[in-house]
Amino acid sequence: MNIEVTKPAARWFKEQFEGNGNKTIRFFARYGGCGSFQSGFSLGISQEKPEQPLASVSIDDFTFFVEEKDAWYFNQHDLKVKYSRNHDEIEFESIEVNR
Incomplete structure (x- = not known):
C-alpha cells in the first residue's frame, strides 16, 4: 500500500495541525460515514504516533500513515489524499x- 498526499492537502494539514507540536497524522477506518473503500465505513484522521505502520509518507515535516490493523479497510488499494478548494x-x- 502507498499513500500519496498532494501539496495542497499537505498545506491544509499544516495549517490545521501544526500548532500543537505533534506532526504525525494517522488515517484510520471508522464505522459510519461515506467512504470509497468499504461500505459502511469511512476514513478518520487523528494526530498520534505510529505503532505498527503499514504505509507512511513524509511531507513538509509531517508524517502521514496507516496502521497495519487498518489494512483490511483499504482492500489492497493505495490512498490518495487531496484538498478540495470548492469544499x-x-x-x-x-x-x-495493479501488482
Whole structure:
C-alpha cells in the first residue's frame, strides 16, 4: 500500500495541525460515514504516533500513515489524499493497485 498526499492537502494539514507540536497524522477506518473503500465505513484522521505502520509518507515535516490493523479497510488499494478548494476540505481517493 502507498499513500500519496498532494501539496495542497499537505498545506491544509499544516495549517490545521501544526500548532500543537505533534506532526504525525494517522488515517484510520471508522464505522459510519461515506467512504470509497468499504461500505459502511469511512476514513478518520487523528494526530498520534505510529505503532505498527503499514504505509507512511513524509511531507513538509509531517508524517502521514496507516496502521497495519487498518489494512483490511483499504482492500489492497493505495490512498490518495487531496484538498478540495470548492469544499474547503480533505478528500480521499481509492487507487486500485495493479501488482
